Structures are given as C-alpha cells and as structure tokens.
Amino acid sequence: MSSVHLDKLSKFYGNTVGIVEVSFDVYPGEVFGILGPNGAGKTTAIRTLLGLIKATSGKATILGRDALVPNVELREQIGYLPGIAATYDRYTARGYLRFIASMRKMNLDDEIENLSTRLDLDLDSHIHDLSKGNRQKVSVIQAFMHKPQVLFLDEPTSGLDPIVQREFEKLLHESKKRGAAILLSSHVLSEVEHLADRIAIFFKGKILVVDEISKLKEKARHRIEFTFSRQIAGEDFGQNTNISEIEVEENRLSCVVRGSQRELLTRAVELGAFEVRTQESSLEEIFLDLIGAK
Amino acid sequence: MIALYVKTWRDHWRTLLAWSLTLIALISIQMSIYPSISENKEALQGFLESYPEAIRKIFRMQDYTSGPGFLSTELYSMMIPLVLIAVGGTWGAAATAEEEDEGTADLLLTLPISRSRILISKMFAAISVVIVLAFLGLLNVIVLRGVVDMEIETAKLLAGTISSIAIGLFFTGVAFLIGAHSRSKGVAVGVVTGVALITFLIYSLSALVDDFDPIMPYNPMQWGLSGMPLFEGVDVVGSLKLVAGGLVAMIWAIMKFDRKDISTP
Numbered sequence: 001m002s003s004v005h006l007d008k009l010s011k012f013y014g015n016t017v018g019i020v021e022v023s024f025d026v027y028p029g030e031v032f033g034i035l036g037p038n039g040a041g042k043t044t045a046i047r048t049l050l051g052l053i054k055a056t057s058g059k060a061t062i063l064g065r066d067a068l069v070p071n072v073e074l075r076e077q078i079g080y081l082p083g084i085a086a087t088y089d090r091y092t093a094r095g096y097l098r099f100i101a102s103m104r105k106m107n108l109d110d111e112i113e114n115l116s117t118r119l120d121l122d123l124d125s126h127i128h129d130l131s132k133g134n135r136q137k138v139s140v141i142q143a144f145m146h147k148p149q150v151l152f153l154d155e156p157t158s159g160l161d162p163i164v165q166r167e168f169e170k171l172l173h174e175s176k177k178r179g180a181a182i183l184l185s186s187h188v189l190s191e192v193e194h195l196a197d198r199i200a201i202f203f204k205g206k207i208l209v210v211d212e213i214s215k216l217k218e219k220a221r222h223r224i225e226f227t228f229s230r231q232i233a234g235e236d237f238g239q240n241t242n243i244s245e246i247e248v249e250e251n252r253l254s255c256v257v258r259g260s261q262r263e264l265l266t267r268a269v270e271l272g273a274f275e276v277r278t279q280e281s282s283l284e285e286i287f288l289d290l291i292g293a294k
Numbered sequence: 295m296i297a298l299y300v301k302t303w304r305d306h307w308r309t310l311l312a313w314s315l316t317l318i319a320l321i322s323i324q325m326s327i328y329p330s331i332s333e334n335k336e337a338l339q340g341f342l343e344s345y346p347e348a349i350r351k352i353f354r355m356q357d358y359t360s361g362p363g364f365l366s367t368e369l370y371s372m373m374i375p376l377v378l379i380a381v382g383g384t385w386g387a388a389a390t391a392e393e394e395d396e397g398t399a400d401l402l403l404t405l406p407i408s409r410s411r412i413l414i415s416k417m418f419a420a421i422s423v424v425i426v427l428a429f430l431g432l433l434n435v436i437v438l439r440g441v442v443d444m445e446i447e448t449a450k451l452l453a454g455t456i457s458s459i460a461i462g463l464f465f466t467g468v469a470f471l472i473g474a475h476s477r478s479k480g481v482a483v484g485v486v487t488g489v490a491l492i493t494f495l496i497y498s499l500s501a502l503v504d505d506f507d508p509i510m511p512y513n514p515m516q517w518g519l520s521g522m523p524l525f526e527g528v529d530v531v532g533s534l535k536l537v538a539g540g541l542v543a544m545i546w547a548i549m550k551f552d553r554k555d556i557s558t559p
Contacts, residue, residue, distance in 0.1 A: 013555075043558075050404050053555040070552075075406040084558060086397030090305065102297040103405040142401070 001064065002027050003150050003181030004049065009058035011048050017205040018044040021058065024200050024210050026150075028179040031172060033196030035189065035287060040202035042185040043083050046152050049183075050080060062150055076104065079148035083155045083185070085139040087127050093138050094123035100142045108145045115141045118167050132159040144171050151175060151182045157191060169195065189284045201290055208290045220286045224261065225254040226268045227275035236271055237264070295415045298407070302419035306385060310423065317377050317431050324368045325438040328361075332443065335359040361446035362524035365435065370454040371519055372494065374431050378424050378462030379490045385420035386469030387482030389413060390551055394477040397559040410548050417470060417544050424462040428455050446524065453523035460536035461518040465490050467540030470547040477557045514539060 002025035011018035019041040026032040034042045047053050049060055049067050060067040065074050087096055094112065101108040116123045121137040130138070136159040143151060157165050172195060175182060186192050192199055193213055200210040209216065223245075226232075232253050234246040243264055245256040257264050261278075268276070303310075331338055338359055357363035390413065393399035403409060432455045439446060465486055473482040497515035500506040510516045517536050521529025 047400070047556075047558075052400060052403055054553065070408060072406045072408055075404060078404060080401060080404045082397070082400040084397045084400070086400065086559070088301075088305075088398060099297060099301060100401075100405065103402075103407055105406070139401075 003063055004032075004067075004183060005059075005061045006045070006049070007059040009045070009048060009060050010056045011044055011053060012056045017041075018053075018056075019048065019202075020205045022202075022205075022207055024207065026181045026183050028149075028181050029176050030198065031176060031182045031184055031196045033192035033199040034183065034185045034202055035187070035192055035199055036202030037187065037291070041205040042202050043154055044205070045202070046080075046154055046183065046185060050078070050152060076146075077149040079143040079146065079151045081139050081143040081151075081153045081156050083158075085132075085135045085159075087135060087138055089128040090126070092124055092126050093121060093130065093134075096127060096138060097123070097142055097145065101145065104146055106146055111145045111147075112141060115145055115171075118171075119164055133161060133164070136160055137164065140168060140171070144175065147175075147178070147180075149180055151180055151184075153182065153184045155186055156184065157186070157188070189287055201287060203291050216286050219259060221256050221258045221289055222261070223254060223256050223279045224264065225252065225277040225279075226273040227252050228268075229272040229274055232271060237267060295407075295411060298412060298415035299419050302385065302389075302416050303423070305388070306423070309384065310381065310427075313377060313381050314427065314430060317374070317427060318434055320373050320377070321369060321431055321434045322438065324373070325365075325435065325442050325444070328364055328442040328444055331359055331364060357525075361439070361444040362450060364444070365446065365451075365454070366522065366524045369431075369435070370458060370524055374428070374454075374458045375461040375518065376490065376494075377431075378428055378458055379465040379486070381427055382420050382424040382462045382466030383469040383486040383490070384483055385416070385423060386466045387473045387479045387486065389416040389420070389470055389473055390547075391473040391476050391479040391482050394557050395479055395559060399556050400558065403556060409552050413470070413474075413548050413551050420466050420470070421463060424466055425459055428459045428462065431455065431458075450524050450527065453526075453528040456528050456533055457518045457521070457523040460533040460540075461514065463540040464514050464518075464536040464543075465540075467543030467547070471543040471550070474547040474550040474554065 004026035006023050006025075008021040008023055010020050010022070022041070022045055024032070034045065036042050044053070048055050049062065051067065051070055055068050062074055063077055065071055067074070088099070091099065093116070097112045098109070101112070112123065115121075116137075119137045119140065121134060121141070125134070127135060127138065136157075140156065140160075143153065143156075157168060160168060172182060172184075184192065184196060196213065198210065198212050199216070201208045211219075228251045231251050232248060234248045234253065237243060237246060237253070237255065242259050243255045243257045247254045255264075265276070342358055358367055390399070393402060402412065432451055435451055436448065438444075439451075468489065469482055469486040472485050473479065476482050493513050493515045496506055496509070497513055497519060500510050500513075500516070514536055517532040518529075521532050523529055
C-alpha cells in the first residue's frame with residue numbers, strides 16, 4: 001500500500017490554476033521527486049497534501065488516512081521541510097528545535113545533538129545570526145529529528161554546501177531504509193536524478209509524466225550517429241516515423257530517435273553502417289523536451 | 295498548548311516590558327500632579343467652570359478635582375484602556391498574521407496540534423497579558439493613592455480596572471478576527487487602532503452631537519465608559535457586552551482560521 005496517494009487532486013485560487021487532477025503514489029522506502037519550473041504546482045501539491053491550503057477537488061491519503069481532513073495524529077508521522085526556511089529568529093537553534101519537539105510532545109534532545117553534529121550546526125547560536133545555509137540545517141533537523149514515516153521536503157538542499165549536502169543524502173538514505181516515504185520537490189534536476197527513485201514532472205499545474213528515471217531515459221529522445229561504408233542520403237531513412245533532426249555529412253548520419261531504436265538500427269545495418277554512437281539524454285534534456293512539447 | 299502559550303509571552307516580552315514601563319510612567323506622572331489640584335480645588339473648579347460647556351462635556355470633567363473625577367478623566371477614560379488595546383491588539387494581530395507574513399505558519403500548522411488549539415493558546419496569552427497589565431496599573435494607582443493623598447475606594451478602582459480590561463478584551467478579539475482575515479500584522483494593528491480611536495472620538499463627541507445618538511448603543515466605548523465605573527462601580531451590562539463581543543470575535547477568528555488557505559511570504 002502506498003504511503004501517499006493522490007487521486008485527481010486539484011487546487012484553484014479563484015480562476016488561477018494551482019494543480020489540476022494530479023495523481024501519483026509514494027511508497028514506503030521510496031524517494032519520489034517532483035520536478036518542474038517555478039509556478040508549476042510542486043509546492044501547491046505539497047501544501048495541499050499537508051492541509052495548509054484546501055483542495056478544490058480530488059482525494060488524497062497519507063498512511064491510509066484522509067489527508068484533506070485535519071488529523072493531528074497523522075501529523076505525528078509527518079516531517080515537513082518548507083520551501084522557505086522560516087524559523088523563529090529570536091530563538092537559538094537549540095531553543096527552536098526544543099520548541100518544535102515540545103509541540104510534538106517529545107523529548108528529542110539526543111537526536112537534536114546528534115543531527116547538529118552531523119550537519120555541523122552550532123545549536124547555541126541565535127537563528128537571526130545564522131547564515132542561510134545554517135538556517136536550512138535547522139529546518140532539515142526539525143524535519144528529520146522525530147523519524148517520521150512520511151517526509152515532505154520542498155527544495156531541501158537550498159543553501160547547503162556540498163559537504164552538508166552529502167550528509168543530507170545519508171539522512172535521506174537512512175530514512176528510506178527504515179521505510180519512510182519521501183516526497184522531494186526540487187528544481188535542481190541533477191539532485192533529483194541522483195536521489196529519487198521515481199519522478200513526476202509538473203508543468204502548469206499538471207503532471208506530464210510519472211516514471212522511474214531509467215525508464216524515462218529509455219523513452220526519451222536519443223541522438224544517434226552512424227558511420228557507413230559509403231555515402232548516404234537522409235531520404236534512405238525517410239520511412240522511419242520516430243526519427244527527426246537528420247543530419248548527413250558524406251558517410252555519416254546523425255538523427256534523433258524517440259522510443260524504440262530497433263527499426264532504425266535494422267535499417268542502418270541494411271545500409272552498411274559499421275559504427276554507432278549513442279548519446280543518452282540527461283534528465284534535463286528529458287525535462288526540457290517534455291515541457292517543450294507542451 | 296502550554297509551549298505555545300509560553301512562546302507567545304516570550305515573543306513579546308521586550309515590547310511588553312516597554313508597555314509596562316510606559317503604563318507605570320503615565321500613571322505616575324498623571325498622579326504626581328494630583329496634589330497641586332487637590333490643594334487648589336476651589337480655584338481650579340472655578341477655572342474649569344470657565345471652560346465652554348462643550349469642552350467640559352467632551353473631556354467628562356465632572357468633579358475633576360476629586361480622586362474619582364481626576365483618575366477617570368486622566369487615566370481610566372482613555373490612557374489605560376488605550377494601552378490595553380495597544381498590547382492586546384498587537385498580540386491578537388500577530389497571532390496569525392505575523393506567522394503567515396513571516397512564513398512560520400507553514401511549519402507550525404503541520405505540527406500535531408490543531409489550528410483552533412494554536413489560536414486558543416495565543417488567545418489565552420493575549421487575554422492574560424491584558425489582565426496582568428491592567429492589574430499592574432491598579433497596583434500602581436493603589437500605591438500612589440497614599441503618596442498623593444487621594445481619596446478613592448479600592449472597590450471603585452477595581453471597577454475602573456474591570457471596565458478597562460473589558461474594553462481591552464473587546465479590541466483584542468477584534469484584532470484576532472482581523473488578523474485571521476488578513477496576512478499582514480500591520481494592517482490588523484492599524485485597523486484595530488483606527489476602530490478604537492474612532493469609537494472613542496464618537497463616544498467623546500456624543501455628549502455634544504445628537505446625531506450620534508442612534509449609533510451609541512453599538513459603540514463599545516459607550517459600553518465600557520458611560521457607566522462611570524470610578525463613581526458608580528462596575529457596569530455589569532456594559533462590561534458583559536464588551537467581553538461577549540470580544541469572545542464572539544475570537545470564536546469567529548477561530549472559525550475563519552480553521553478553514554483558511556495559508557499564504558506564503
């Protein structure tokens with residue numbers, strides 16, 4: 001059973017689109033990445049799931065319970081790292097984290113110490129004196145410290161230096177190992193590609209695609225270059241409907257193919273190809289390609 | 295609940311300290327001039343009677359040279375209620391609007407505590423600060439009463455304090471309500487202060503302007519001040535109207551906040 005389930009979830013602000021009929025599942029032990037340009041609906045989806053904004057229509061469950069109805073017990077199982085790391089500036093980092101722990105009716109002093117050591121955060125500094133990166137560390141700690149079953153992380157590595165990012169990745173893997181479902185929103189494609197098991201690509205409030213990154217890459221456009229034993233013409237491949245952007249230079253031909261490459265490869269062998277080079281699409285290319293197609 | 299109650303006090307302790315000192319200073323300065331008034335009662339009374347009747351009515355200068363008259367005019371008709379409105383109103387306005395304005399609402403509202411409990415905790419804090427400040431003022435007046443040789447019963451001072459608290463609580467409730475509808479603490483504080491000053495102005499002018507008569511039964515300052523608590527004791531009906539009005543505003547604020555879409559900065 002999925003830990004997070006969205007079924008045609010929509011949110012409109014008057015006539016303005018937030019998200020439109022968004023559906024996906026996040027399973028225990030999975031990192032699910034949501035990608036999209038600014039205003040695509042990533043944060044709206046997370047904030048609707050968390051009850052910060054009311055859904056216009058659709059259904060959503062977290063750990064099998066209706067997420068669209070306020071549920072205090074359910075929130076005990078949730079960790080949330082907001083996109084804007086807003087904390088109470090007058091507190092020290094320790095005071096703030098203790099306050100959050102007390103709101104959870106938990107004593108998390110040991111975990112706060114442990115996580116602050118791992119993330120190299122001075123707990124006794126006042127939050128208003130901390131840099132953006134150190135404030136983000138405070139937010140990361142509050143999201144992970146109670147070992148939640150579901151984590152919502154909105155742009156979690158914003159402002160973190162590479163060393164701390166690596167520690168953050170370890171925290172993520174530890175949460176995965178203990179079976180937490182993690183929903184991670186980011187506009188840093190390489191980060192999502194590196195961390196997520198599956199992704200959803202958002203654009204203008206809608207989901208364009210949900211899949212494993214490897215499968216997305218399989219389905220994506222690839223540039224292929226052939227070298228033939230003789231001069232070749234682009235028309236020789238004209239029957240192939242899934243190729244485009246054909247460029248011919250003497251005995252070399254390059255083209256872009258979407259989906260199955262079988263037909264193209266068979267035709268190339270028939271025409272005497274003896275060398276093939278393929279270039280795998282990056283997630284960024286897939287992302288831009290999908291958005292461009294819209 | 296307690297953590298949030300304590301946090302609310304902690305968030306405002308600097309401004310609370312400033313307001314407490316301001317209140318003590320206001321009361322001390324005003325009461326320090328009382329001996330010069332009581333020693334020249336007859337001359338001063340004659341001088342006040344030379345004021346146009348309109349001015350005497352606006353500033354409610356009846357029996358100004360007596361303890362109750364002096365305190366009523368100088369402190370309990372305006373100064374003390376306004377300080378309580380300022381503090382309660384600021385706490386009420388900050389309760390939700392400031393959290394939204396600064397982006398801290400997002401995390402707070404995903405913690406395992408309901409929105410209504412969050413707001414009720416903050417309401418308890420705001421109600422208690424109004425009461426504490428009012429009694430700080432009362433204590434200050436009682437201490438100085440002996441020093442300046444002022445004659446006024448403690449029960450009458452308590453009645454004035456209760457009226458001031460009732461006025462403070464009414465506008466605190468209004469501040470919570472506006473704060474729940476707005477995402478700007480500044481707007482909420484501005485509206486509450488504006489409403490308080492306008493209703494006070496209308497109350498003051500109503501002694502002269504008959505056109506205000508139809509609206510006076512709905513004016514909260516009329517409910518709290520027209521009973522002259524320092525002379526007549528607690529105006530139970532007026533005070534209950536104010537407290538009930540404040541509570542209705544707070545309940546309305548909870549209902550609004552409960553189903554509100556939380557904005558981000």
